[in-house]
Amino acid sequence: MDTAFLLRILPVLLEGLEITVALTALALVGAAIGGLIVVAGRRSRFAAMRGVTIAYIDVMRNTPVLVQIFILYFGLPEIGLFPEAFACGVIALVLQNSAYAGEIYRAGIESVKRTQTEAALSLGMMPRRALFDIVLPQALRRVLPVLGNQAVVILKDSSIASTISVTELTQAGKLLLDRSAAPYETFFMMAALYLAMAAVLLGGMKLLAWRFPVRT
Amino acid sequence: MPEPLPELLPESLVVIDRVGKSFGANRVLKEVSLTVGKGEVVTLIGPSGCGKTTLLRCVNFLETYDSGAISIEGETVGIRIGADGRRTARPDREVAAMRARVGMVFQSYNLFPHLTVLDNLTVAPIKVRGLPLRQAREKAMALLERVGLSEKAAQYPAALSGGQQQRVAIARTLAMEPHLILLDEVTSALDPELVGEVLDVVQSLAADGMTMMIVTHEMQFAREVSSRVAFMAAGEIVELASPADLFGSPKSDRLRSFLGRYQAAHRI
Amino acid sequence: MKLTVLTYMAWGASVTVMLAAAVILLSSVLGMGLALTRLYAWPPLRVLAAGYALITRGIPLLVLLIGCYFSLPYLGVTLPVYAAAIVVMGFYFAAYMGEVFRGALMAVPRTQWDAGRSVGFRSLQNFGIVILPQARRLCVAPFLNTSLSVVKNTSLISAIGGWELFSTGREIGERTGELMPAYLGVAAGYYLICFPLARLASYVERHSHA
Secondary structure, three states, X not given: OOHHXXXXXXXXXXXXXXXXXXXXXHXXXXXXXHXXXXXHHHOOOOHHHHHHHHHHHHHHHOOOHHHHHHHHHHHHHXXXXXXXXXXXXXXXXXHHHHHHHHHHHHHHHHHOOHHHHHHHHHOOOOHHHHHXXXXXXXXXXXXXXXXXXXXXXXXHHHHHHHHHOOOOHHHHHHHHHHHOOOHHHHHHHHHHHHHXXXXXXXXXXXXXXXXXXXXX | OOOOOHHXXXXXXXXXXXXXXXXXXXEEEEEEEEEEEOOOEEEEEOOOOOOHHHHHHHHOOOOOOOEEEEEEOOEEOOEEEOOOOOEEEOOHHHHHHHHHHEEEEOOOOOOOOOOOHHHHHHHHHHHOOOOOXXXXXXXXXXXXXXXXXXXXOOOOHHHOOHHHHHHHHHHHHHOOOOOEEEEEOOOOOOOHHHHHHHHHHHHHHHXXXXXXXXXXXXXXXXXXXXXXXXXXXXXXXXXXXXHHHHHHOOOOHHHHHHXXXXXXXXXX | OHHXXXXXXXXXXXXXXXXXXXXXXXXXXXHHHHHHHHHHOOHHHHHHHHHHHHXXXXXXXXXXXXXXXXXXXXXXXXXXXXXXXXXXXXXXXXXXXXXXXXXHHHXXXXXXXXXXXXXXXXHHHHHHHHHHXXXXXXXXXXXXXXXXXXXXHHHHHHHHOOOOHXXXXXXXXXXXXXXXXXXXXXXXXXXXXXXXXXXXXXHHHHHHOO
C-alpha cells in the first residue's frame, strides 16, 4: 500500500467524514425523539391513532431507505417543495429509524412489570410522570444494547445519502475511486473510518450501559 | 349484620358503600359495605379469591368498581356521582391527589430497582408534593432510621433481603405522610424467618394510631394488630367483629371451617 | 401504457426477489458456518469468526458494494454485476445470519445437552437430534426479519449498475418525467414483497412465546 497516497486522500475523506458525522448525529437525535412519538402513538388510547402509527411503522419497515430518499429528493419538487440533498438524507433516516426506535422503546416499556406503574400511581404520581420517571428509565436501560446496534445501522445507512450526491464519506470515496488508479487504498481507508465511527458509537453505548446498569 | 350508617360515624375515614365489581361474568365483589374509622386497623381475611385484595385495590382505585361508592375523607374514589346518580370518571389529577394521601404496600414490594433506597423514598415527595430535595432527604433518612435501615440508604433494592425491601416499601409509603395505608399481603412473598421484622414495623404503625386496611394470611398477626377483622368469602363480608369475637366465637359455618383449615395447616 | 409500466416493474420486482433469495441462501449457509465456528470451534477460530462479524457489521453495505465493484477489475476478476452483488451481500449478511443462528443456539438451555447425553447420544447426534430442532424454532422470527432487511438492501445493487426493482422506478421516472408516482410505485413494490415477511415474523414472534 502506498502511504504517501493515503496521506494525500485523507483530507478529502475527512471532509466527507465530517458530513457523515453531521448526518448521523442529526438522524440519531431525530430518531431518538421520533421514536418517542411513535411509541406514544402506538400506545395511544385512541384506536385511530394506534392504527395510523401501526401503518406508519409498517410502511417504514417494509420499504428501503434508498426509495425514501429518492421520493424526498426527486418526488417532492413535483409538488413544489425543494429540500436540499442533505436535509433529504436526514429526514429519510429519521423517518425510517423513528419507526424502529419506537418499536424498540415499546419492547422495553412492555418488559417493565405493570406493578412498577401501580407502585408509582399509588404514591400519587400522574400516569405520565409514572411513565417518564419510573417506567422509561428502566425500559431504556434494558434496550440500550439494541439501541446501540440501531445507532450503527443509522451510521451505515447514512452512506445511502451518497446516491443523491451528498458528499459524505462514501461519496467522497467514490469520487476518489473514479479519479485515481488506487482503489484498494481508498476503499480500505473508507472502511477503516466507518469502523472507527462504529466503534465510537458502540463504545459510547457501552459507557452508557455501564453508567446506567440494568438492576432488577 | 347491620353496619352503622356512614352519617353516624363522623370520624370515619373510609366508607365503602355497597361496592360491586365483576370481571366478566365473575362477580368478585357483591355489595360490600364497610367503614373504617380514623385510627382504626381493619384486617380483611378469607380464602384466596374471596375478593379481599380486589377490595383493597378498589380503595386506591388501582381497580375500578362497577357499582356503589367508596369514599375517603368524604370524597368519592375515582368517580364523581352526580345528584342524578350518574357516575363520571374523575380526571387523573384528582385520582392522583387522592392516592397521594393513601399509601399502599404490595405483596411484591415493588420498589423502583433503578433508584437507590434513599431515592425510592424521596422521588414521590419531591415530584408529587414538591418538597425541596434537602428536606425530602432528611425526612427519608429519619424514616429509614425508623424501620432500622438507615445504613442501606445508598444501596439499590436488589442488594436487600425481601424483609428489608418490604420495610423500605413501608418507609416509602410513609414518606408521603398518608392518612391511610393499605397493606396487601405484605408478608406473603417473604421467607418465614423474615416475616417478623415486617410485622413489627406494621405493629408500630398501629401503635402510633395510623389508619390501616390490611389483607393478610397471618391470623395471629391479625388478632394482635386489628381493631376489627372482616372475614370475606365469595365477594361478601360474612363476618365483621373485634378480633377477640371473630376468632374466639365465629358465628358462621364458613368462618368456622376457614379457621379450622387454617389451624390444621399451621399445626406442627 | 399503464399496463406496460406495471409489467416492467413486475419484471424488476421478480429480479429483486431472485437476488434476495440467492443472498438469503448464501448468507444462511455462511452464517451457519460462522455460528458453529463461534460456538464450538477451536478457540482461535472462534475469535476470528467474532472479529469477522464485528468488522462486517461496522462497514456500510454500499461501501462494500462500491469497493468491490471498483477493486475487482484491478485484481483481474471480471464478475457479472449480479454475481458480484450476490457474493458481497452474501458475505455481508452472513455476519447477521450468524448472529441469528448463534443467538438461537445459545438460547437452548445447557441442560438440554446433558439431557441428550444422559440418554446416550454422542455429541453430533445430540446436536442434530436435541439442540438443532429447538434452535430452529427460536430462530424463525429473527431469520425472517434479517431476510426482510436483505430484500430492502438489494435496492443498493442499483448503485453499482445492477438492474432490479429500484432501477425500473428510476427509468420510468426519467422517461415519463413523473418521478413521484414512479418512486411511490417502487415503494409499493418493496412493500408488497416485504409485507408477508414482516407479518409472518410478527406472527411467529407472538406464537413462539406461548
